[in-house]
Amino acid sequence: MTPFKLTEELLVEIQQLISEEAHDQLREMLTEFHYADIAEIVNDLEIEEATYLIKQLDSEKTSDALTELDEDVREAILGNLSPKEIAVELEELDTDDAADIIGELPKSIVQEVISEIDDREHAKDIVDLLRYDESTAGGLMAKELVKVNENWNVLTCVKEMRIQAENVTRVHSIYVVDDEDKLKGRLSLKDLLTTSTRANIRDVYINKVDSVNVNEKPEEVAKIMSKYDLEAIPVVDEIGRLVGRITIDDIVDVIREEADKDYQMAAGISQDVDSDDSIWELTRARLPWLILGLFGGAAAAVIMGGFEEMFKAYTILFLFTPLIAAMAGNVGVQSSAIIVQGLANDDIKGSISNRLIKEMLLALLNGFILSILLLLFTWLWKGDLMTSIAISISLIAVIVVAGFIGTFVPLFLDKRGIDPAIATGPFITTSNDIFGILIYFSIAKLILGL
Amino acid sequence: MTPFKLTEELLVEIQQLISEEAHDQLREMLTEFHYADIAEIVNDLEIEEATYLIKQLDSEKTSDALTELDEDVREAILGNLSPKEIAVELEELDTDDAADIIGELPKSIVQEVISEIDDREHAKDIVDLLRYDESTAGGLMAKELVKVNENWNVLTCVKEMRIQAENVTRVHSIYVVDDEDKLKGRLSLKDLLTTSTRANIRDVYINKVDSVNVNEKPEEVAKIMSKYDLEAIPVVDEIGRLVGRITIDDIVDVIREEADKDYQMAAGISQDVDSDDSIWELTRARLPWLILGLFGGAAAAVIMGGFEEMFKAYTILFLFTPLIAAMAGNVGVQSSAIIVQGLANDDIKGSISNRLIKEMLLALLNGFILSILLLLFTWLWKGDLMTSIAISISLIAVIVVAGFIGTFVPLFLDKRGIDPAIATGPFITTSNDIFGILIYFSIAKLILGL
Structure with a gap:
């Protein structure tokens, strides 16, 4: 099998045929196509073209293609169809897919669409399914068995x-x-x-x-x-x-969506967006986390402002604030990602305190190795052993606390029934930035006897 | 169906029966269990107990349980079995699972294990499958059809x-x-x-x-x-x-593993580890990325050192370095995550330059909003409008560059045939930290006329 590949030429050819209203040719050309491929084509057409195409093809094929479309495209096309035309499509679909589509329709036409479905048994099954919450097995199941x-x-x-x-x-x-x-x-x-x-x-x-x-x-x-x-x-x-x-095909979709969602959360992207969404949609999904980061940065600035008297004598401390923030963030993300993934895969056994002790040991080990490296660097660079030691010891403390927060927060959220994935990404990096810088300057101040 | 739940009591009871060598009771008790549940139990036993259990149960059930075990547990148990005993297990398995297990055995016993398989047709099929690279369709397929x-x-x-x-x-x-x-x-x-x-x-x-x-x-x-x-x-x-x-069941595993891998990469965890691995394994998976972060932080410190003469007059600039680093990191991770996910789902269409222009516009929009907020904050805090403007304009530049790097690097890697997922997480945050701080101080210096 040569896999289907949507080329620019093919798209232009189809658009040409649509503008000529050459329905016979269109139908003949697309009859061999899989509905998933037709959906790929329709996603890339203008809505008017897409509507024309959907109307021309057999509902046997278009109904399944409809279920595979991007949500916004589907919504726009269905908006151009009459209740009767929508009902004809639903007639061809399995009850679960039909119910999903009805769930997306404007409330005002749902009644009419359902009454236009000829197969009353099918309509009854669809109506049954509408009762179930989307985020339950009932919302996922089909009546066909x-x-x-x-x-x-x-x-x-x-x-x-x-x-x-x-x-x-x-x-x-x-x-x-x-x-x-x-x-x-x-x-x-x-x-x-x-x-x-x-x-x-x-x-x-x-x-x-x-x-x-x-x-x-x-x-x-x-x-x-x-x-x-x-x-x-x-x-x-x-x-x-x-x-x-x-x-299983519905479950494959669930697994993909779950994975995408966790990944986006970790990357600081709220809502389900993809790269082809509008700039406005992408901004709405990304800006909230950036604003959170901005607040965190402002808080860090205020904290550092409190240590301003150290500027003159210990300028070097300030040069390492990005390093401290980065390490606190990285360790926090690593710890929380392992926990979130473990929770998702049901791998987390044993008590929270055991888990925390393990993470502390791990952070100590990592922190020790990294501190030695940093000690050597700062000492060679500036030649001030005492300050170098102060910075390195602070780094260990920062890493241990970051590991603690990264482990504790998702476990705590999970116990409270909140999706622990929100504790990954910007949330954890921002709070770790703040704590990290506070700990770093406090410990350095203590050691340097200021 | 009440789903199977491995309780502490059940585990203790089974361990008790094993220590009493009560094989009849064990067999009777476990006969109703699904092989996936038996695997869950075996994963939690000591290796000697696990080996005993595997030897007692019918190979019809244990062979499938073996395929579901954690890799290290399976390796340890197989190490306790004779070639003949291993062959008996393989006899029960589909060829793909059998070939996977043989692939994990020490080379020295592979020959003997294969020669002990009674069903020569089955052995031949398994040997055929050993020829294929694990990361191809051939390495995934079974001969049964x-x-x-x-x-x-x-x-x-x-x-x-x-x-x-x-x-x-x-x-x-x-x-x-x-x-x-x-x-x-x-x-x-x-x-x-x-x-x-x-x-x-x-x-x-x-x-x-x-x-x-x-x-x-x-x-x-x-x-x-x-x-x-x-x-x-x-x-x-x-x-x-x-x-x-x-x-499809093998494909479900592929999808899960891919998602886990991308997620771990984004979180700065190399290698496939889970939360129950040893501290040593977890350190090996996490330390390399942390060292990368350390180098990045050191580079940022050296860059900031080059602007040391600005310290006295413009202390406030230094207070905002964690904020700048955090914003550069967050924007970079957001951009790269969208691209990596789009590539994984085959959603990325159109040219790289279009994609970059869109990302620049998005970054400008986000940057503008964030800069206004920052301007208000710094002005109210320190009362120095000129410096506040300098910081805010620098922030816009930093965000645009961070968005550019976050978009360009994964697209570039993908074009070169390298897994773009390595461009998410620590790699992108570290390089964005460095670029961000360099841009921030350079622009601020320019605007403030130093």
């Missing part, structure tokens, strides 16, 4: 399965429920095919099946599915009834 | 499939090859079941199938599979022959 009743025999089961499987892209597993729809177990296709058609499901099914509660967090579902290498997992409600199914 | 020849009829095909499917945990797709084993397409199970048994495969298969080259990078495979929502993808060699198959 294959389930059979434990009281059926194999023959009935196979018949029913055929009907249900029509609507399910990938079957994965056949779930077994009781008369109250409670999840009892699963059925292997192999067993089903090698058993007498008169046998009862009750006697052949496997009464062990992993499932998640409808209120479970998506990150937890992702952990369970990737730990147990599952490609689909059934979702049950508070009283154990089978209400939906989550498939 | 279901393939049929285009020249067979449906009847032969179904017979052959039954035999092949025995060794394949999840079938996903049936691949169609020609007499030279070249991948031609795929078959849907549905079509197969609804076609006459006399029909030729040639006439019923779908001659379109996504595939990847055996030399493709794992990150690329991950992108393709998640873009097209694939659960498995066939792997072909240089002349198009079907040589293996990659499944």
Whole structure:
């Protein structure tokens, strides 16, 4: 397979065909394209062009392409479609994707769009899904699945399965429920095919099946599915009834988004932005953290101002403030990143105090090595041993405190149920800058006997 | 399902049973456990206890548990097993997992382990896989798959499939090859079941199938599979022959590892460490970046030393060096993070110069807002308007340059084929610290006419 690559030429060609309203040619040209590739093309078109293209192509293909579009592009295109046209697209989608799209529509047209969906069963399933919070397993699951009743025999089961499987892209597993729809177990296709058609499901099914509660967090579902290498997992409600199914492709998206979010937090970027967003959106995501940094810097300036009387005799102390701030920041980020990642991967065991002691030892070791290097440098540079020693000892103290803050803050936030990822990046570097400079000058002052 | 939770009590109970050598009880107790849960338990045992446990349980369960263990634990346990015992474990594993484990064994016993594998076909497949570089699709794929020849009829095909499917945990797709084993397409199970048994495969298969080259990078495979929502993808060699198959569970691991790696790079942690590693391992991963930061700080000190004559008249300039360094660092990290993430997600389109212009505009906007705030602060604090203006104008320049470096460096590295992620974190903060301070003092000096 040569992977699809969206070239400038291809884009121009498509735009040309759109401006000529050459729908037959367009349709013929794009019929072989995967919906994910069509989404890539549509993302790069003007909204009017994109709307035209979506209207021309079969809803079977465009519906899936819609789900893959950038959110702002999708919103703009749907704004150009009538409720009926939107309903036609939703008709083709799995219930989870359809519910996600409805969730993005303006409230005023939701009612009308839903009433235009011809398949009432499908509409009912979508409406059910709208009830669930986006950040739960319920908000992630689809209604499409294959389930059979434990009281059926194999023959009935196979018949029913055929009907249900029509609507399910990938079957994965056949779930077994009781008369109250409670999840009892699963059925292997192999067993089903090698058993007498008169046998009862009750006697052949496997009464062990992993499932998640409808209120479970998506990150937890992702952990369970990737730990147990599952490609689909059934979702049950508070009283154990089978209400939906989550498939691995949705979980791959969850994992990617989680990783992107943590990474952006660590880099001081709030909100989900990407490089193609407008300057205004990018500014809004970045400015708050920069302002935090500015306040931190102002606080550091005020602290240093308090040590102004040391300027004359110990100018050298002031030359090393960027170094102290940088080391405090780096150590803090390293410590917090390890903790945040460990928490995300469920790797953090044992008590907070053990963790802190370990981090202190680590900081002492690093601090000692770095201080020796700094001592040699300052001594050789300025020739003043006492001041060099003062600076180096201060550095050790700064590093130990920075390690402590970097470890303690995310663990503390996590215990309080706050996302520890906010403790990485600018937050930790800013507070460590301030503490670092305060500690540095205080200890240096003490040692130099000022 | 109540998710498995490894409690202290459970661990103590298992250790007790191991010390009593109560193998029947152990086996009975653990038989219901998932191999991923057994791996979690084994990770927390002493190596002797772990070895005992692995030897007691069925290789059907322990082999999969072995693949889920922490690398150092697995290495220690395998060191306690004989080549024959290792071979028995490998016999149960899919070829990709078996090859991964062999790749970790000491070279001296590899030969013997392989010769102890009873299933010679399995051994041959494993040996084939050992040829591929770990960081390619070949190093990721398994040999287990279901393939049929285009020249067979449906009847032969179904017979052959039954035999092949025995060794394949999840079938996903049936691949169609020609007499030279070249991948031609795929078959849907549905079509197969609804076609006459006399029909030729040639006439019923779908001659379109996504595939990847055996030399493709794992990150690329991950992108393709998640873009097209694939659960498995066939792997072909240089002349198009079907040589293996990659499944989504392996790709989930690739995505996680990539995200972890980028995150650690941004936080200044080299090598793959986690919070439970030893202090020595953690120091080795963190110290290099800290030493880099130390050198940067020393360079900044030398630069500031060059402006020492300004100390007396403009002490305030020196009070703001931590602020300048922090802003330069933060802006650099923000810019580089957006670029690195965009590159990882294939979101970066258009030319480098357009990207740089956009980043400059963004930096100007942010810089302007931040400078106004800083101007007000310094003016109110010290009452010296001219110096306040000098500091604020310098800040704008520093932010624009920091944004430029943060954008240009990762794009440049990427063009040269170097992982741009190394340009995030300490590398960018350290160089921005140095440039920032140099620019700050130079511009201030110019404006204040010194």
